[in-house]
Amino acid sequence: MKQLFALLSGLVFGFGLIISGMSDPAKILNFLDVMGTWDPSLAFVMGGAIAVTGPGFAWLTRNRERPFFDDKFRLPTATDLDLKLLTGASIFGIGWGLGGFCPGPALTALPIAASGTLIFIPFMLGGMWLARHTSDLTVASPKGAPQ
Amino acid sequence: METAFTPWLSLGGGMIIGASAVLLMATNGRIAGISGLTSRAFSRSTDGEARGVSALFVLGLMLAAPIWFLVSGDWPQQWVPSNLPLMGLAGVLVGFGAVYGNGCTSGHGVCGISRGSVRSIVATATFMSAAFVTVLVTRHLIGV
Numbered sequence: 001m002k003q004l005f006a007l008l009s010g011l012v013f014g015f016g017l018i019i020s021g022m023s024d025p026a027k028i029l030n031f032l033d034v035m036g037t038w039d040p041s042l043a044f045v046m047g048g049a050i051a052v053t054g055p056g057f058a059w060l061t062r063n064r065e066r067p068f069f070d071d072k073f074r075l076p077t078a079t080d081l082d083l084k085l086l087t088g089a090s091i092f093g094i095g096w097g098l099g100g101f102c103p104g105p106a107l108t109a110l111p112i113a114a115s116g117t118l119i120f121i122p123f124m125l126g127g128m129w130l131a132r133h134t135s136d137l138t139v140a141s142p143k144g145a146p147q
Numbered sequence: 148m149e150t151a152f153t154p155w156l157s158l159g160g161g162m163i164i165g166a167s168a169v170l171l172m173a174t175n176g177r178i179a180g181i182s183g184l185t186s187r188a189f190s191r192s193t194d195g196e197a198r199g200v201s202a203l204f205v206l207g208l209m210l211a212a213p214i215w216f217l218v219s220g221d222w223p224q225q226w227v228p229s230n231l232p233l234m235g236l237a238g239v240l241v242g243f244g245a246v247y248g249n250g251c252t253s254g255h256g257v258c259g260i261s262r263g264s265v266r267s268i269v270a271t272a273t274f275m276s277a278a279f280v281t282v283l284v285t286r287h288l289i290g291v
Contacts, residue, residue, distance in 0.1 A: 005174035006200040010207020011214070013167035013179060013253075018215055018223045020153075020160020026226040027150045032282040037149045041157040046256060048161025049168070053261035056169030067176035074176050075262065076249070081269055088248020089255070089270040093277025095240025098233055098285065102252045103245060104181035106238075107205060109225060111212045116227035120238040127242025128186045134247065 002069035014108045020045040023108045025100025025116075032097055088131070095127075148226060168258055175200055180254020181208070182245035244274075 014023075021027045021041055030039035066072050096102050101109070101120055109117050168179035177184075177200065187193045188202040216222050228234055245251040248270055250259060255274075259267020 002175045003200060003203050005170065006177075007203040007207040009167045009171035009174070009179065010204035010209075011211055012170060012207075013164055013181075013204075014208040014211025015215070016160045016163030016165075016167060017208075018160070018211055019163060020157045021150070022157075022160065023212070023223050024150070024225040025228060026148055029228075029282060029286075030150050032278050033286055034279065035283060035287055039150045039152050041150075041153050044154050044157035045161035045164065046260075048158040049165040049257045050161075050261050052162045052165025053168045053257055056165065057172060057258070057261055060169070060173055064173075067172065067174055069174050070176045072176055073172065074178070076178065076259075076264065076266075078249070078266060079264075081266060085248050085266060085270055086273055088244045088246070089273035090244070090248075090277045091240050092244025092248055092251060093274030094281050095237045095242075095244055096252075096274060097278035097281025099228060099237025099241065101227075101234075101237065102181070102241060103185055104208065104251070104253050106241075107181065107185065107208045108211055109223075109227070110209055112222050112225060114225065114227035114229075115231060116229055116234040119231045119234045120241075123235045123238030124242035125185075125189060127239040127244070128182070128189065128246045129242075130239075131243045131246035132186060132190055132192075134243075 002067075005069065013104065016049075017105050017108045020048075023105045023112075025105070025109075027100075028096070028102075028105070029100040032100075164253075164257065165261075168253070168261070171204065178254055178258045179204075180250050180258060181205075182242075182251040183249070183254055186246045248274075 017023045027039055030037050031042035106120050110121055171177055171179045184201040184204050188205050255267040255270040
């Protein structure tokens with residue numbers, strides 16, 4: 001049952017991205033282009049999503065011991081603001097600003113098969129592989145974020 | 148190129164994204180963080196069950212546009228940058244950065260902020276700032 005709901009959740013997420021316009025990199029890049037052709041839509045997407053997820057998560061963790069089809073809620077427990085978090089977020093942000101794609105929209109847009117998407121996805125998977133095999137860059141180079 | 152400001156569709160689509168995150172948490176107890184789910188779907192060190200669930204979520208995500216096409220007769224409107232070396236570089240940075248920083252727009256930006264996680268709020272502020280600066284540089288200073 002949980003497998004079915006995982007598939008369904010992904011499908012619903014994809015429809016949300018399409019309806020909100022977020023599967024279109026042009027809308028992302030324009031959100032980020034405050035000095036140019038600014039399109040504030042993305043802020044409304046984030047607002048709408050948080051307005052549902054915030055109360056939804058709060059209700060679940062307050063009223064349920066565990067999820068409906070699994071034995072526990074897997075919530076992140078880390079609280080430290082380490083260099084790894086900041087380095088990763090900075091690198092992610094630069095890539096997001098270059099291509100206008102983050103992972104969800106890129107995977108949703110993959111079947112539309114634009115050449116830019118067909119290149120983006122395998123390189124993204126390669127980057128993920130690289131990150132899984134990089135234990136902690138910040139130990140090797142204390143200066144941190146490569147620009 | 149210009150895009151139309153779509154406050155209501157974006158708000159509604161955002162709420163659907165939120166509903167998906169709540170659905171996944173309610174049924175599977177997992178954060179709807181796309182970079183984490185995608186990385187786990189492709190990682191051999193992940194246990195089989197987590198891998199399967201992650202892969203099915205990603206599959207669902209990829210089925211949305213084809214179903215949209217079958218129902219409406221049109222693919223969702225989009226404009227993807229056609230500079231392929233740039234898109235390859237963007238892909239590596241997005242994939243690496245999201246997994247290295249433990250989350251992307253969905254995991255930190257939506258789910259993390261919704262939980263009031265300080266780490267996620269800081270991560271979101273960081274990647275937003277980096278992205279704003281990147282677009283400022285590429286579009287207005289060097290004109291890619």
